[in-house]
Amino acid sequence: xxxxxxxxxxxxxxxxxxxxxxxxxxxxxxxxxxxxxxxxxxxxxxxxxxxxxxxxxxxxxxxxxxxxxxxxxxxxxxxxxxxxxxxxxxxxxxxxxxxxxxxxxxxxxxxxxxxxxxxxxxxxxxxxxxxxxxxxxxxxxxxxxxxxxxxxxxxxxxxxxxxxxxxxxxxxxxxxxxxxxxxxxxxxxxxxxxxxxxxxxxxxxxxxxxxxxxxxxxxxxxxxxxxxxxxxxxxxxxxxxxxxxxxxxxxxxxxxxxxxxxxxxxxxxxxxxxxxxxxxxxxxxxxxxxxxxxxxxxxxxxxxxxxxxxxxxxxxxxxxxxxxxxxxxxxxxxxxxxxxxxxxxxxxxxxxxxxxxxxxxxxxxxxxxxxxxxxxxxxxxxxxxxxxxxxxxxxxxxxxxxxxxxxxxxxxxxxxxxxxxxxxxxxxxxxxxxxxxxxxxxxxxxxxxxxxxxxxxxxxxxxxxxxxxxxxxxxxxxxxxxxxxxxxxxxxxxxxxxxxxxxxxxxxxxxxxxxxxxxxxxxxxxxxxxxxxxxxxxxxxxxxxxxxxxxxxxxxxxxxxxxxxxxxxxxxxxxxxxxxxxxxxxxxxxxxxxxxxxxxxxxxxxxxxxxxxxxx
Numbered sequence: 001x002x003x004x005x006x007x008x009x010x011x012x013x014x015x016x017x018x019x020x021x022x023x024x025x026x027x028x029x030x031x032x033x034x035x036x037x038x039x040x041x042x043x044x045x046x047x048x049x050x051x052x053x054x055x056x057x058x059x060x061x062x063x064x065x066x067x068x069x070x071x072x073x074x075x076x077x078x079x080x081x082x083x084x085x086x087x088x089x090x091x092x093x094x095x096x097x098x099x100x101x102x103x104x105x106x107x108x109x110x111x112x113x114x115x116x117x118x119x120x121x122x123x124x125x126x127x128x129x130x131x132x133x134x135x136x137x138x139x140x141x142x143x144x145x146x147x148x149x150x151x152x153x154x155x156x157x158x159x160x161x162x163x164x165x166x167x168x169x170x171x172x173x174x175x176x177x178x179x180x181x182x183x184x185x186x187x188x189x190x191x192x193x194x195x196x197x198x199x200x201x202x203x204x205x206x207x208x209x210x211x212x213x214x215x216x217x218x219x220x221x222x223x224x225x226x227x228x229x230x231x232x233x234x235x236x237x238x239x240x241x242x243x244x245x246x247x248x249x250x251x252x253x254x255x256x257x258x259x260x261x262x263x264x265x266x267x268x269x270x271x272x273x274x275x276x277x278x279x280x281x282x283x284x285x286x287x288x289x290x291x292x293x294x295x296x297x298x299x300x301x302x303x304x305x306x307x308x309x310x311x312x313x314x315x316x317x318x319x320x321x322x323x324x325x326x327x328x329x330x331x332x333x334x335x336x337x338x339x340x341x342x343x344x345x346x347x348x349x350x351x352x353x354x355x356x357x358x359x360x361x362x363x364x365x366x367x368x369x370x371x372x373x374x375x376x377x378x379x380x381x382x383x384x385x386x387x388x389x390x391x392x393x394x395x396x397x398x399x400x401x402x403x404x405x406x407x408x409x410x411x412x413x414x415x416x417x418x419x420x421x422x423x424x425x426x427x428x429x430x431x432x433x434x435x436x437x438x439x440x441x442x443x444x445x446x447x448x449x450x451x452x453x454x455x456x457x458x459x460x461x462x463x464x465x466x467x468x469x470x471x472x473x474x475x476x477x478x479x480x481x482x483x484x485x486x487x488x489x490x491x492x493x494x495x496x497x498x499x500x501x502x503x504x505x506x507x508x509x510x511x512x513x514x515x516x517x518x519x520x521x522x523x524x525x526x527x528x529x530x531x532x533x534x535x536x537x538x539x540x541x542x543x544x545x546x547x548x549x550x551x552x553x554x555x556x557x558x559x560x561x562x563x564x565x566x567x568x569x570x571x572x573x574x575x576x577x578x579x580x581x582x583x584x585x586x587x588x589x590x591x592x593x594x595x596x597x598x599x600x601x602x603x604x605x606x607x608x609x610x611x612x613x614x615x616x
Contacts, residue, residue, distance in 0.1 A: 042070060043065055045060070049478065063111075068113065080125070081098060085122070086123055091103060128225070155228030170214050179219075181217050183215045204234050211231055249592030251278065262599045264599035268598070273604060276337060277612035282454075283382075285345055287351045300326055301326050302323055344384075365410065392406055393406060394440045404441055415450075427454040430457045432491040438499070451505070460484075461473050461484075461487065463516065463531065468517055476580075489559075510581065512596065513596075514570040519567050520567055523569075
């Protein structure tokens with residue numbers, strides 16, 4: 001959730017540890033003075049930093065290995081048809097067909113002996129660079145010409161799956177000189193290196209989802225592409241209370257206060273077409289006060305009278321009807337879309353302070369929440385409860401020191417009270433840093449009592465850092481120059497899975513808004529700024545429906561979009577980047593996606609449509 005209003009949530013933690021990089025050395029010891037001196041002067045190497053299926057991030061590093069200062073450099077390479085650079089930074093990159101040329105920026109050409117400089121780019125396709133040249137010299141690195149990296153191994157097969165182990169096998173990769181060994185990766189992290197084409201992975205957690213890939217290494221120590229992923233779930237661990245087979249959760253937050261300044265009502269879910277493309281609505285927010293769940297804005301929730309033209313079913317509220325407001329409109333929406341489920345969400349950024357007292361007596365807290373959600377006046381409106389505690393045993397707007405078991409105890413009490421016929425979910429942190437918010441709480445233990453988690457994979461960066469550097473607020477992966485290593489969706493999901501949270505209980509978060517700076521001269525991420533860009537409701541943040549016309553996206557990085565318009569710089573997701581993120585979510589075996597929040601979308605719900613289409 002975002003910070004467009006005081007009730008919305010935000011993500012302002014610090015993380016570390018990037019994704020494992022796929023390093024493909026394509027150049028070394030290249031001549032600058034003359035071909036005869038080429039092997040003694042400089043090197044150029046290529047690293048594939050990340051790959052999200054429909055695109056990737058690459059990085060070149062030029063190093064002066066000579067004894068004199070290097071004054072300028074030019075790197076050239078060829079991509080196969082279908083692979084290309086879409087945006088680049090820290091170098092001027094051009095192409096002629098499939099041949100690409102990168103020249104140093106004015107500030108990046110001078111390299112003292114031993115110094116190095118890097119530039120990066122985002123690309124599409126699956127090919128690797130070939131035919132590298134540095135300042136016109138051959139990039140053979142002393143290796144035999146034509147010594148190419150190995151191919152990708154076959155997608156692993158899984159057999160003999162137990163509570164704690166799985167046997168994997170795969171077809172061999174090919175290489176012009178010979179394959180040396182294979183790295184086995186579990187959820188993106190290397191767990192073994194083997195010389196054969198099989199591996200038995202043990203020490204796993206019962207009833208847990210894992211994802212396995214394999215990467216080959218040849219006799220020149222070159223690594224090739226990663227194989228396709230094989231999803232594995234260990235046996236045991238009880239039943240999985242996630243949605244039925246084949247179901248993907250498509251959930252949106254509806255804000256209680258949106259009916260005021262934003263003039264966004266339940267009827268808009270119908271007229272936009274969004275109600276028919278989602279599965280769940282989180283109504284936000286109820287408060288947590290005095291150890292209990294309490295109503296937020298009672299006028300908006302149950303008292304506001306709707307005229308016929310404002311009402312979902314075209315019928316006006318009467319003065320004496322027992323329930324009006326958003327709750328009654330949600331009831332009408334569910335009547336029109338009988339498969340739609342609604343949860344009442346409690347907490348949020350501003351109202352999370354009450355959880356600390358509430359979890360001192362989890363049973364009493366759960367009882368109060370149940371009585372409020374299941375009040376006979378609106379019991380038919382809600383299908384469960386969502387807890388948005390920011391953050392258990394960590395700091396948000398206020399700090400909590402309840403201990404790592406408090407969240408689990410709360411979720412256990414909620415499940416015990418609400419039973420198996422109601423949904424019990426939670427919005428959780430995406431802070432994957434070492435010792436960060438994910439590490440502070442037993443999310444794996446609590447998952448046994450939760451239908452799913454809404455992982456808040458947005459608001460990683462924003463204009464609270466008024467001077468920049470500019471950075472996308474919802475990167476899918478890491479990228480060269482990211483201000484804080486580890487602030488991306490992929491690492492958050494991988495860490496939660498590694499801790500034992502089933503993939504099907506994780507929903508990927510999407511923001512229907514952008515975050516931006518002003519006073520920015522650099523188009524690519526990493527520029528300096530003078531402050532927050534102007535927003536309709538709050539500086540530094542703006543709805544997608546406004547930004548798509550005000551400042552259209554003109555670049556992509558790490559699986560999300562950005563835009564540089566005049567001196568403003570914004571990052572936000574578009575239908576295209578959402579489609580790519582949904583594809584990634586499916587490859588990870590996730591339970592679906594959620595978004596904050598409906599009113600940021602266009603009148604015809606184009607972002608909801610992108611989520612719906614992407615999860616089919």
